[in-house]
Amino acid sequence: MKNYDRQIESLIFTAENPITLLEIKTCLDLTYSQNFEKEQIEEAIGRLQQNYLNEQFSFELVKISDGFQFLSKAAYHEVIGIHLKQQTKKRLTKAALETLSIIAYKQPVTKTELEQIRGVSCDYSIQKLLEKELISITGRSELPGRPLLYGTSPKFMNYFGINTINDLPKLKDFKLPQNEIGAPAEIEENSNVIETKDATQIDTNISEPADIESSSSEEE
Numbered sequence: 001m002k003n004y005d006r007q008i009e010s011l012i013f014t015a016e017n018p019i020t021l022l023e024i025k026t027c028l029d030l031t032y033s034q035n036f037e038k039e040q041i042e043e044a045i046g047r048l049q050q051n052y053l054n055e056q057f058s059f060e061l062v063k064i065s066d067g068f069q070f071l072s073k074a075a076y077h078e079v080i081g082i083h084l085k086q087q088t089k090k091r092l093t094k095a096a097l098e099t100l101s102i103i104a105y106k107q108p109v110t111k112t113e114l115e116q117i118r119g120v121s122c123d124y125s126i127q128k129l130l131e132k133e134l135i136s137i138t139g140r141s142e143l144p145g146r147p148l149l150y151g152t153s154p155k156f157m158n159y160f161g162i163n164t165i166n167d168l169p170k171l172k173d174f175k176l177p178q179n180e181i182g183a184p185a186e187i188e189e190n191s192n193v194i195e196t197k198d199a200t201q202i203d204t205n206i207s208e209p210a211d212i213e214s215s216s217s218e219e220e
Helices: 002-014 021-032 038-051 074-088 094-106 111-118 123-131 154-160 184-219
Strands: 059-064 067-072 135-140 148-152
Touching: 002 021, 002 038, 002 067, 021 038, 021 067, 038 059, 067 074, 094 111, 094 123, 094 148, 111 123, 111 148, 123 135
Parallel strands: none
Antiparallel strands: 059 067, 135 148
16 A cells, blocks of 8 residues: 555645545545555555654644645744735735725625626625635625625724724715716816816907907008
8 A cells, every 4th residue: 555655645735625534545446446445545644644744844744624634834833924914915906905995884785786886796806805804794685685795804904904994084084086986187177178268268359349449540
């Protein structure tokens, strides 16, 4: 059975969740068309576990929830924790940030309500925000179909450096250009054009009598 240690190792390494002894046995049985004894597999796993106890490895083979999984050793948890925090603090995409903003100010809110406000699908943004643990499912709405309700999580407060949701800026505190839909610069430019046209008309109306008066003087 020692020849199959690497096959078992590869199964455990690639499994997304802890892989059970039965799952390992099934894979080996189907691959090699023979019946492997559980005791043989356990012995092979024992050899792998012993091997990874060596200090040259930063990870070990651990039994979890009736399955087996590779995990980092405790001596390296601090540096890994720092890396995970840095990953979490990476900038959010514009779509994710818009979705998160709506959830923060409208919570609890359903996906349908989010999409009505944004005008586009929010599936991907919600998934990413859930993965980053910035939002959480807070319950179900009483609307038909009982859709899920979303709200901000405690991690949201840490991410943005606030104590409570009440510390978020009030909508009235935003400057007008940031709180209006459209292009204020274009509106202002159009207003200037209108004012210029009006001024031109006024100047023309004023100049007409002067021209008439000048012509009369020349005739005299």
